[in-house]
Amino acid sequence: MGLPMAKHLLINNHEVYVYNRTSTKAMDLVKEFPSSCHVISSSDEDIQRVLADQSIGIIISMLFDYQNIVDVVFQNLDKLGGSPLSGKVFIQMSTISVEQSARLDELTGRCGGEFIEAPVLGTNTVAIAGKLQVLLGCSKELFERVESLNVLQNFGSLKHVGEKSKAIKMKLSLNFLVASLTGVLANSISLVQSNDLDVNMYADIVRDSALYFKYFDMKLPRLLNHDYSDMNFSVNGIVKDLDCIEKMAEDSKVNTNLISTIKNLYEQAGNRDEQIKGQEDFASVFEIMKKE
Ligand SMILES: NC(=O)c1ccc[n+]([C@@H]2O[C@H](COP(=O)([O-])OP(=O)(O)OC[C@H]3O[C@@H](n4cnc5c(N)ncnc54)[C@H](OP(=O)(O)O)[C@@H]3O)[C@@H](O)[C@H]2O)c1
Structure with missing residues (x-):
């Protein structure tokens, strides 16, 4: 997600210092924007130099998980x-x-900065199109200040969800919809196929009914072709998110039964192939729907 987002900033004339653990992935950006894109090497000194640079006003992270953010950003700030x-x-x-x-x-706050949580809704394809929905959790004053800088708008539309924690709570609630819809669709199609029913007729019936949702036709071809290589989001990613969702449900006294069941299905999908290790699109949950 970080790569297309950085590209939108560069297209819109922002000067960008890009860090990626595998720095070669950022090289195409440097070739395309030689004067405004600077790649930060993986050395701690290089990361610290940029973090300390007083001319840089905004630091954006789009790493995989919390631990990566601590390792890359906060351990270096600490030093x-x-x-x-x-x-x-x-x-x-x-x-x-x-x-x-x-x-x-x-x-x-301990490092003297201001924090904004800004999780996004939308896949890599949506990020490339610059049409992510960016959910912001911060004070109204900070939201208006950041909005006036015209940086986050490069990624898509901005939605001020409310004070801190509201945006991440909204994102996790939405991601439960994503994880469960994909799991339910995979389960429903496996019922159709395992009972010798016509899957095309099934799809037509859904499309002509109030059951139809846009996401149905986004996921259906992947499932029918057993194609999980061109990854929107990984099985490991959805398991990470379901962990966060389960914890949020526990803390807000919401029933966790369905969340735990769905998490368990994706964990099974992640363990199904020792070579792939969950690094395939999460639609592969379809593969564990049929019992041996
Ligand atoms: N993909 C989606 O559809 C989507 C949609 C909405 C939100 N999100 C969220 O956005 C975030 C990024 O998602 P993504 O799909 O871009 O994930 P990704 O493809 O797995 O990329 C994650 C980034 O984290 C880096 N990284 C992973 N482990 C690291 C480590 N130990 N130390 C340093 N860097 C590390 C990766 O570096 P390398 O390139 O070196 O591996 C890469 O730059 C995740 O929190 C995800 O949940 C994703």
């Missing part, structure tokens, strides 16, 4: 000491848990 984020806004865009978001807010 700098003092208030290296003074005058800066740290915008965290990954899907993480409510507690993890609160912890990053606290760490940001």
Whole structure:
């Protein structure tokens, strides 16, 4: 997700310092935008130099999970000491848990900076099109200030969900819909196929009914072709998110039965192939629907 997002910033004339663990992945950006794109190497010194740069006002992270953010950003800030984020806004865009978001807010404050949680709805394809929905959790004043900088708008539309923690809670609620719809669709199709019913007729009936949702035709071809290679989002990613969703449900006294069952299905999908290790599209949950 980070790559197309950085590209939108560059297209719109922002100067961008890009960090990626595998720095070669950022090289095409440097070739395309040689004067405004700077790649940060994986050395701690290089990361610290950029984090401490007073001319940089906004730091955006789009790493896989909370631990990556701590390792890449906060361990390096720690080594700098003092208030290296003074005058800066740290915008965290990954899907993480409510507690993890609160912890990053606290760490940001300790380094003298302001924190915004800004998880997104939309796949990599949506990120390439610049049409993500960016959900913001922060004070109205900070939202208006960041909105006026015209940075996050490069990724898509902005929605101020409310104060801190509201945006990540909204994102996790939405992701439960994503995970469960995909699981339910996979389960329903396996019933059709295992009972010698015509899957095309099934699809036509759904399309002509009130049951139809746009997502149905996005996921159906993947399932019918058993094609999980061109990844929208990984099985490991959806398991990570379901962990956060389960915890949020427990804390807000919401029934966790369905959440735990769906998480268990994706865990099974992640364990189904020792070679792939959950690094395939999460639609592969379809593969574990049929009992041996
Ligand atoms: N993909 C989606 O459809 C989607 C939609 C909405 C939200 N999200 C959320 O957005 C975030 C990023 O998703 P993504 O799909 O871009 O994930 P991804 O393809 O797995 O990329 C994650 C990034 O994290 C880096 N990373 C992973 N482990 C690391 C480590 N130990 N140390 C340093 N860097 C590490 C990766 O570096 P390398 O390139 O070196 O591996 C990569 O830059 C996740 O929190 C995800 O839940 C994803």
